[in-house]
Amino acid sequence: MNDMFCFQCEQTAGGKACTRVGVCGKKPDVAKLQDRITASLITLARAVGGKAHCADCERAFMEGLFMTVTNVNFDPRDCQAMVDRIDALVAQAGGAPAYDADQLFAGNEDVVSLRSTLLFGLRGMAAYAHHARVLGKTDPEVSGWFAKGMQALGEDHSVEEWLGLIMEFGQVNLKCMGLLDAANTGAYGNPVPTPVSTTRVKGPFVVVTGHDLHDLKMLLEQTEGKGVNVYTHGEMLPAFGYPELNKYTHLKGNFGTAWQNQQKEFDNLPGVILYTTNCIMPPKPTYLGNIYTTAEVGWPETKHIAADASGNKDFGAMIQHAIQLGGFQEEVPGEPLLTGFGHAAVLSVADKLIEAVKSGAVKHIYLVGGCDGAKSGRNFYTKFVEES
Template sequence: MDNMFCFQCEQTAGGKACTKSGVCGKKPDVSNSQDDLTCALIGLARASEGKNPGRAADELMMQGLFTTVTNVSFDCDSIKCLKSLVNKEKDKLGGAENFSSGSLWGGNEDIVSLRSTLLLGLRGMAAYAWHAYVLGKEDSEVTGWLYKGMRAIGQDHSVEEWLGLLMEFGEVNLKCMALLDAANTSAYGNPVPVKVTTNVEKGPFIVVSGHDLLDLKQLLEQTEGKGINIYTHSEMLPAHGYPMLKKYSHLKGNFGTAWQNQQKEFENVPGAFLFTTNCLMPPKASYSDRVFTTAVVAYPGLKHIPEGTGGQKDFSPVISKALDLGGWDQDMNFTGINGGSVLTTGFAHGTVLGVADKVIDAVKAGAIKHFFLVGGCDGARPGRNYYTEFVQKSPEDTVILTLACGKFRFNDLDIGEIGGLPRIMDMGQCNDAYSAIKVALALADAFKCGVNELPLTLVLSWYEQKAVCILLTLLALGVRNIYIGPSIPAFFSSNVLQVLVEKFALKPISTPDEDLKAILG
């Protein structure tokens, strides 16, 4: 097929949909194969109703949904192979009809909008569930809801029923984020504040991108004592705060900025790159020979690192490539987009709640007037300088909590401290929205008020499907007055957007000056 339909990410063509080729680089055959895989997963969900689908089916449900997240897989063959496995597992359960790919994005505009919102949220939650699963953590309610949600995608519902499903999903996704938080902290310890350099030392090195901490841990183990330094990239930055990862002396710093800058920042770099989850962009010829993928990430022509026995992976090809390239022959100095060379991270809920008394005292004394959670996805579309300006213009008596890769717009800024605490506190990856929720609930409890009564405003940027599931969780918790940008999702119809505005006071961003004035008065 020469045509496709995809409107799941923020940079979709014309703000409506990619129909000829994905702005992300996804081709029509890949997009259509992902739709076919999605429909096969609906068939698997149907076949499993009233049954125990089993571990193999659970893994395929998580991996299949994860594979369809933006910037994960560009490889048609691997997607078709996964679909085949899904259909075989469905047949073992007695078989069921797959949903029609023609019906996936077709029908009444508002119903398509609500169906798509749930599907995209499920894709994001499946990614979080998979990260927890590889660390041995699973929640039957979370896994079960992936099946329930996919069955719902293939059914007819009223608008009210769809809205009810979205709120129920949001509640379950909170449990999923809690599950992943428990998986990461039990494996690697509670994050602690740490300063991370953006510079790169001379000699061989590997840059690790994505979200999967287990892949990073295994690579650190396999490179220890081999004269290879390891650097994080984009969403992997928070790894530096985990005690069981930061103990490795060759975990040196963070290379580059957010994911969308990789085609420029990776150009002719003499190091190896490992992509563990979404964030991959089609690599340029100048560095494609040094890019490796693993887990569900795939791109034609790139070397893939498969999972071996017991979940172990052999990263020898990545290590060999880094040694062959040799790295730079001198230390290299790099900066963030605002010129800073030091980033901070590690301010997860354990750290922030550990100094909650200081925070509460600062609020009561008037030293802290307002909290902003400025976070979410970064992206290439113009308009995201809004978030940099918002942070720069925020008053000195306000605190900026941040998470996910959107922070690379401003996380190299030094905007000072309040009461010994930095005004910018990085809470971690996108899934660490759980930390922000825990802190907000704790503050509400301390001040004996509701979350919406706190001097707290969420200013979010979205790009892909993990942002969708986080937004639905926040709405399910009743959080109001969330500012969202840089554009409104194309899958929100005008009527659905109006419902969200009326019910939750969801606010599209305008300008930093206007929004700060509206928030602070």
């Protein structure tokens, strides 16, 4: 009998499923609690009739789904608290037949694949919606579809019906991505092509990883003038393209490489690390005490920074910790990176590009629409760019 079952990420064991412990580090107790979160959300969707019932329900759908994204929350206490929170909302809504978590990945393989596609898509959209919401952007269709989608997951459908649901969801997810784009560009300006330093500057620092630009902005405001530098890491690199973030002179550069290298790169790091979203990996003892999490991120034994009722966060203790650690003792030069090629930047030169194509000056346009895998040999995109 399996201790757990999870196959939502591309690194899943044997390309099939993690059944003993997650490749990501997720343990069976957390995996089962995350399945219970999902099952409880399906029950809540039943209780509210597949429609957005109240603000608390909307947030529970969004935050509960976000918590179950790969590498977000590994803390069983957080997961249990989310189950309890959802179950309380079910009771407030009048109750509903409880969905059995064991049925999530049971049944015909094609149906399981389609059901899982919708579930994993909803989890991803929850992350987008969360980032947009903290910047004041919401949409009733997006918020409402969480309840509709979760209710559908607890029902029987033909293959054709599942495909129809997934296609409908895809349109809503695209709308959610537009919502997040409007939130980010509205708050921080349209990204512009920007060189990013990888030089390590002498002095105390905070490394910020994840995707939440709002958290980064609050941290930049609170560290300004305190002699504490800020570095992005992993998926936070594009922050440099946004004018309202890049204007802070103590946003010094990007530290490290991809998320999957963090255990090596954070080892004995003389600074603090703020995880704003995925991807947190099992920390080594050499930097466990320097980790701070926020939003839906959680790991046992780490310090968590929660938002107050107004959505503000106090990073004061973390900043003082960074000062105490001392930071880098000397400057270490690095090669610059380039980011900021968003759609506005590309479209701003569309007329010139069209003319270049017509004149023959540009004969090929290569679109890189993904990133390399974490495992050795999964470097298709790097090879594609090098050979183009």
